[in-house]
Every structure is written in structure tokens, then in C-alpha cells.
Amino acid sequence: MLHRPQTLDAALALLSAGDAVILAGGTDIYPALRDRPPPAEMVDLSGITGLRGIGREGDSWRIGAATTWTEILHADLPPLFDGLKLAAREVGSVQIQNAGTVAGNICNASPAADGVPAFLALEAQIEVQGPGGTRCMAVEDFIRGPRMTRLDRSELVTAIYVPDSPGQGAFLKLGARKYLVISIAMVGAVVLAEGDRIAKARVAVGSCSPVACRLRDLETALAGISARDIAKAVSAAPLPELVPIGDVRATSHYRSDAARTLITRTLLQAMEARNVA
């Protein structure tokens, strides 16, 4: 059975009532079925208008949970979001970007979710609504582990809030082919520069730990250094957060090694983009 509620309240009521599975873009639910039939009961969120779209709310940007990656790509957003837009381009393919949603990407909680490092670097907050009301938490608190979130069965992610701030977003994904590829490693960053120096940077890495993670010690080390010293600073950083596994895509050793290169390049991308702008 497929419920297609038009309002958030109706959706929450349906979720509270039973074992329905949440459906939005379908780009994770259906592949995960493999050869099995679909779940008996699903609640489709794609018809709830309030869950879509991007806009300013006070000091933040609000991105509706069911906003698609294509909508992110075409939205008029400041350079802060350039990394998120680059990530949007790297989500699967045009077909996946047209259907897949930002909250779906986060709730799927894959260590290789393309959107998560960019949202981490944006210090995004996840808005969750349920029978008990509304709560808000940081992305890194929301994702508890691989395929695990703090979302209750009766709750929904309704929006993602990104605090507005100056800064330049950047993103790089490394895979073994051009399109339709699960990353070996990826990096999202936001850099606030002063002249040729990094005033402040936020850096997050995906596919190199059970959950994509912020590199706070590195961020501290980067503050105040010039673009030409970035590579040195990254290679000197211990980066204990990165504990990659080896799998069919790459060895763990390679991931650790490549992640550093990607971090450096992502930071340089941000610095260069700022100069171009």
C-alpha cells in the first residue's frame, strides 16, 4: 500500500499508525530490495509541498527535506554552497539527482553518502518532527553509525538548516569511474579566507570512516596558514578520525593516503574559487 499524504500532519499520523516505510525519491529503497518485492506499506513524502524548496529563514537557509539534488544544483545560493552543489552533481546520475532527496541521502546514512561531507562542512542542522514535537540536531549527531540515525520510526526529517556565513564551499569526490560511482573517498570543505590565508576552515571527509566526519584538529591547524602551506599542514596532521576500511573499491591504506591529497585539493579549490569570484 502506498500512502500519498499532502500534509506533514497526515504523514506523521500514518507513520505513528503502523509499520509503513518512508518513501521519497526511491533511489535507496528500491535498489535495497534487490530481488524482493517492495515493502507492504509505504508513505510517500514527495507530495508534501512544505517539504520541498530552499529559502532564507532568519540567519539560516532552510532546505526542505524532500528537495531533490537537481533542485539544489539549480538553486540561487551563495558561494558557501558551492561544495554542496558540486556534491549534488556527483550524486549518481541525472536520473538519481532528479529523484533523490537531500534528507534521503542523510537518512540512508551510508558512509559514502555524497551529500553528507558537504552538509558537515556547512554545519547543517537536521530538523526532525514527530508525535512528540520538533527537535533539531547537528548532522554529525543525527547519523549514529553506518545505516543508523537518531530518527524514530514515527518521526520524519522535515528540513535541513544551514547557518548563513561568509565562506567558500568546495567538494571533491574520488571514484574509479566518471559517473554512477560510489566514492572511494570524498571531501567537503568551507573556507573563510583573509587575503591568501585561511582564516577559518571546516573540513569533512566521507567514505573513510563508519560515518563521514569533521576533522576538527586539522581545522584548527589550518587557521592562519597560507594557500601554499596547506599541503604541508595536511600531511603533518595526524587525522585520527580517518579509519577507512578496505573493500572492493580500494584498500584502506589507499583511502588514508588519497584522503590527504583530496583534502589539500579541496581546500585549494576553495581558495582558488574565492580568487576567481
Added chain:
Amino acid sequence: MSLDAPGCRISFTLNGTEVSADSPATARLSQVLREKVGAKDVKVGCDAGDCGACTVLLDGAPVCACLTAAGQAEGRRIETQAGLVARDPHGRHLARAFQRHHAAQCGICTPGMMVSAVALLRSGGALTEQVVEDALGGVLCRCTGYRSIIAAVLDTADRPAETEGGVGAVIERIDGWAKVSGAEQFGDDVSPADALTLRVIRSPFHRAAFRFGDLDEFRDAAGLALILTAADVPGENRFGVIPGFEDQPVFASDETRFKGEAVAAVVGRPDLLDAMPDFPVSWSELPSNLAPDLAVAAPLLHADRAGNVMCRGYVARGNAKAALEGAAHVAAGEFSTGFIEHAYIEPEAASACRVGDRIEVQCCTQAPYMNRDGLARILGVSPDAVRIRPTATGGGFGSKLDLTAQPFVALAAWRLGRPVRVTYSRAESIATSTKRHPSQIRMEIGTDAEGRIVGARFDGSFNTGAYASWGPTVASRVPIHASGPYLTPNYEAKSAGIHTHTAPSGAFRGFGVPQSAVAQEQLYDEMAGKLEMDRLEFRYMNSLAAGQPTVTGQVFEQGVGIRACFEALRPHWQRALREVAACNVSSRPHRRCGVGIAGGWYGCGNTSMSNPSTIRAGITADARICLHQGAVDIGQGSNTVIAQIFAEALGVAVGDIVLIGADTDITPDAGKTSASRQTFISGAAAKLCGEALRRQILRLGNVGGGAKIHLRDGVIELSENGASHSVPLPEANAQGYALEAVESYDPPTTPLDQNGQGAPYAVFGSAAQMAELEVDCELGTVRLVRITAAHDVGRAINPALAQGQIEGGVAQGIGLALMEEFLPGRTENLHDYLIPTIGDVPPISSILIEGGDPHGPYGAKGLGEHCLIPTAPAILNAITHACGARIRDLPATPDRLRAAILSLRNGGGL
């Protein structure tokens, strides 16, 4: 609002028409479009968003219908390929452009490609290659190498079609409009509406014993029509492709020998199969072996094959040992490649109907007559009682030669007396279909002081998996080809096919030769380095020339084309060397450019075995020319090539020919689509057939050999010396033909002796390719810049089709070199098993060398397999040229290449 309430229907607009479907709203939209509203132009390749074949426009935006809930389409607008071509000028122009550019080969990805492209064209933005790649990056193609697709999308201006021309003419694919308009019917598309569905119960372990529960009780409780196991096979419960090696059971009976092997099949209504409880089978996992080097000590897979050795191959000439001991320079190395999955976008599909005491099977296949004979043995009936009606085949590349789904549906339909269908899921297809043999190769080559090859030794072990399939062919072909197309006076090559508990390795474009070329051509580069010789010139100096013996002692006086291939590449090579040198001086230090080269050769047709093709044609009383063309076109273009050859020989226009077949009831045996044999062998038969029919017509009209044949208003008109008259046709025979000709061709070969000496093939084709690329040394990634491919095709019957084969082969070679490796049980989908996407194949320049051949029709040789043989070694050689690291264990994934670069640095190499 909730869909699925009783009596609720899903309504949407499909290609401008309001439709409604009675279906669960949670079902995949792709399934509802295909099964409920007849939109069979929506193809299903993976059910996971990995291939894009099911792309439709939903309110104008491309989405994967397999990832969309049917209910999400309620009230919305859906457009598919067929509708876009019929109703939208962009779609119509695009279809014509796809035809002009030969952008559809097998045609299974074409709907997804075209639908994605229409969305791009409608957007109205400026078109560049990059923009096209971004728009089409979500659709996989395994045939074309993507370049013709990009060209088509960039060239949709309306122009007239090229449909006429004999041998040598670039004409559009004569069966192509169906593919570009959405009308083509593949294996699953023809399933009868009243067919029951079959699903296969498969082993979850690499090796296992098993016991069934009460199957009758289960069948009745689950409402199934039938359960099949080994006990239900009326004939022999085994099949295979090489006489003496028919060792694979339809259903395992004692133990299963690979993960995914069938033990039973259930047949029933699809909704009951979905609701079916766990099948009553209990498994006991048994010790298994997946590694060929441990096979000697492993449990025997087949009691009569000691040491798990399936068979061996051997070729020896001169004294290799002495020659290498006396060589001035020796290069040696060990190389390995993994399982390669064919990854055609159409999974295996078949349906069967019992018609009286005969069984009719519709399926995607490369070998209808072999399928017929194999099924007859399984059913315990005569081959006459089996009819194979091949559908369009959505990619084959070797794996659709073997029986896969056909026995299951044939057995079920035979028993039930009603139609039965099956379509494999992607996971099932990858887990159970044959693979390219993994190889472990040790090779050694030696030259004299001037750089002339004096000898070579080769020892290759090939993992043939649980069953023989085409393993014996690989074992025999490799030693014949492992020298490469070079004069090698002293030579010893051994091969062995080793059984392990994995899916069977079988035929895959090149039958082991791409693997041996990876070893041999990399050693040739190492040797050129030792000699400080230019890598092209070293190869050129050693290339076989007419009159020189191959390693089997065969001497060709004509049609030896490898020198011409290297000559054709020489100016490109010198340009690339200059550009690479300039690039590496100026650019960023971690990005290094390189260029690589490799040669290759391949014998067309079966190895030292008869493999005739027969072509039949008739002229009806009203002067229609019917060509019974049984050389299955799996996208390579035999329908067009055979018709062009036949038309040329008969002296008529291609457009005058009615193409019939393939169908074992109405087309004679044109052999299998394999071994690069259809243009050469079936083409030769078509030429003989056309000539024979021409002789009959000219005799009837009492005119000379130079007379022209015209078909006008149901009569044949002959003109000679300015005069023309019509020919009265005799009464039609029982087949409906006033005139008829049947001709066969079997290439002349001789058996090989105990040292592998003899004439295994009547024709060899050769090739040389060049790869230009850039290595990111920090990440170990490779960006291909250009491939230049020179191919000795003898004569290009249709140059556009030849180019299409080259570009598709190159793309598969790219996959072999850089990303592809099937790991049993781990990469059974198209996101863990990676094939090149549209962004991974660089521009490819094809150079067709037409040196002719004494055997081939109008001098044509085979090409299908040759084109992928040099690609991987050329890329690997370019990588070494760029960064110094040599990858001996494929694929050259970023982690392996980075590790090789680092170990070089640690050794002080860079």
C-alpha cells in the same frame, strides 16, 4: 490519499494518452509500464538505478522507472522512447541521428540514452561533448563505446538517410529503425501474455550439499503450478558447448559447485511467487576452493579430471629454451587478470511454448542451433522437435552462446503445456553467467643484440570455474596467439584450464587472447626499453610479414596486416611522443602524460575445426527476394553486413531484400555469433548464395554475366547492352520460391599436431592501438585522452559498422585495464562491478586498413574480437610511460596504481 485500495487504479498520461493500470502502487513503475500498459520500450537492466535503461521522462525530467513507485506517477505525465520518437520533433530527429551515426548497436540501452538526450535537447542549452556526457552519464552502454552516441546527440539536424549501398558503403543498419524508435523486441519483451513465471532456486554457497523438503506439499500450499528439480529432466541433465565437455547440469543433483548454481525452479503466477514462503531446501556448506593455484590439492569438482585440470593446450616450435639461453636480451614477468563480467545491459530472458510435440523457445542468444541441439538432449527429444526463435539480443559478447534460462522454461512449458517465461535479475545474471577467464601468466621473451625476437616461452593458467563451457577453446586458442603477431622462430606455450568453485568461465570476446596480450605486449615494452629502441619500431621490426611462419608453422602469402597497422600508427605515434614530452616538461609535477602502444592478432572462426555457415535465399513468384539470414545479429551488424554482401553478389539493391530470420525453423544454420566468424564465414556463404541465385536468374533470362538485374512491379528485369527484358519466373516450390539457392562455406583449416603445428585458421586479422593518457600520480587515477586504433579488416563491408566494433571493443578493453573485476559473491550488481561510463571513454580514432584476404568475402576479415585485444596493454604501457609504474596484476585501479607509484619512489625510481 492511499492508493492500493481495492478497485483503485493508477492513472497517468503515457506519451500523451491517458492510461490507467491495475497494480499495487508500490510496484516499480518500470514493471507497471512494461507489464500493465505495454510500454516494452522501457527496458529493465538492473532494478537499481545503475544502468539507466529504464529511463523515462516524468513531467519532463529523466528518472529511472525502476526506482519510482508506480503510485508516484499518479496524475503525472510519462514519456518514453517510442512516444518521443512518434510525437516530439527532438525525438524524431534524434532517432534519425542515432541511425546515421550507428549509435544503436544491440539497442538495449538506446531507449535510456534517447530519453535522456531528449531532455537535454529540450532544455535548449548549448551542446558540447561535456554537456552530453553529463546528461547521458546515467545510462550504461556495453556495445558502442559511447562515442557514436555523443556524435548523434551533437548532430540532430535533419538529413536524408543513407540506406543504399553494396560492399564498402556506409549504410544505416537495416534493422536499426526498430532500435531507435522503441519497437525492438528483446528476450523479455516477447513473453506471451498468458505465460506463467519461472524463478530459479539457487545455491547460496560456493559449494554445498542440499536436501529438499516435501516439494509436492509446498507446491500445493503456495499455489504453484510446478516445481522442477534434477529429477524432472527427461533427457540428460547436462549441457555444454564443446563435444566431450558437456558437464554442467541444468539442476545440480549431488552438490552445487558454484554460488548461484540452480537446484530447482518454481513456476506460477508472479504474485504467488512474490508471496511464496522460503523454498523447502536445507543446505550444508562444503569446503570450497576459489583459487586455481590451490586446485591441485582441492576436492575434485569432476571425478574424471585429476588435479582439477579441465584440459591443457600446447604449441611448440623450434627450441625455445635454447633460444632464450642464447638470447642477448631477455624480458620476463608474471601477470594476472581477474574474472570479467560481460555486463550486457539485457539480462538473460527466455519464454517457451509447447506446440503439439514440439517446444518453441524465444530467447536472446548468440547460437540458436547450438541451443536447439542442447535443449533436445535435455528434453530427450530429437532436435527437430525444438524450435529456437531468437529475439533481439541486448548484448552478448560470448556469454549468450551458452544455454542459460532456456532449459528451465523449455522443461516447464513441456510439462505444463502452457507458456512459461523467465527473466534473470541483474544479481542472478552476474552470479551465474559465464565470465572471462581469470589468468595467471608467466612469460619470457628473448631477442638478439639487434632486437630481433629469437624465442618466447609462455605458461598460462586459466580459472575455468566449475564447468567447462568454452574453457577448452581458451586453452587451445591462447598458445596459438600468445606470441602476438610477431615472427617468433622458437616458441613454447602451455595453457591449462583449472576448475574452481566459481561461476563457469566461458567465451568472452577474444577467448583468452586479451589476457595473453596483457603479458606479451607489456614484455615487448620492457624489451624495447632494454634495447633502448622506439617501442613502435621494435614491434614493427618483429612483425610477421607475408611468407613468414606463425608459431604453428602456418604461412600466409596474403592478408598479413600487422605491419600496415603499425605503419598507419607511426605518424600519430610520433606526434603523441612529442606532445607527451612537451606536456611533462611544462605541466604540474603530479600529472604525468604518457603514450602506449600494443599489437594484437586473432584467428577468425573455430580453431582447427569445421564451422560452416549456410545461407539460403529465394525469389518469390512476384519477384520478392527473401534472404534467410541466420547469423544472429547481437548488435555487431550481421543483418546489415550479410545483406550488403548478398546484394552485391546478386547484383541488386539492399532495399530490394526482405530479411528473414533468425529462426531455426526457417533459417539454415549460420553457426554461432562468435569467434569473429560471421562477416567472414556467413558472409562468404551469403556471397556464394547471391552468386548462385544470380546465375540462375541470368540463365533463365539467357543473358551474360555482366547483365544488370532490376526488380520492378513484381517482375525481374534484366538489362544487357542497352536492351532489357523481363524474366518469366517458374512456379513457386513448396517453400514459396520460384528460384532458390542454398550455399555453405567452411573455412579451410587443418588439425594441429602434438606440438600444435598446423593451420588452425584460414584468416587472421591484426590490429595495433595507441593510448594517450594522463596519470595523476598522487591519486593513482588515469585520465584517457585518446585511443587511436588501426585495424587490418581485409575489406570493410560497412565502414561505420567496423568503426562501431572498434569503439565498443576499445571500451571493453578500457574496462579490463582500469576497473573491471568480478569477485564471486561480492560484485553481483552494476555499482560494485564497474564498467566504463560515457565519461570514461575518450575520443577514438579508427583507421581501417583494407589489405584484402584471399578467403574472406570481397576480402573481408572478422573484427569483433580483435578490437579489444590491444587496448588494455596499450593503456598499461602508456601508464608506465607516464609514471614509470608497471601494473602486472589487473585492473589498474587507483589503489593499485598508487601503490605501484609509491613502491617505485621508495625504490628510488622516480
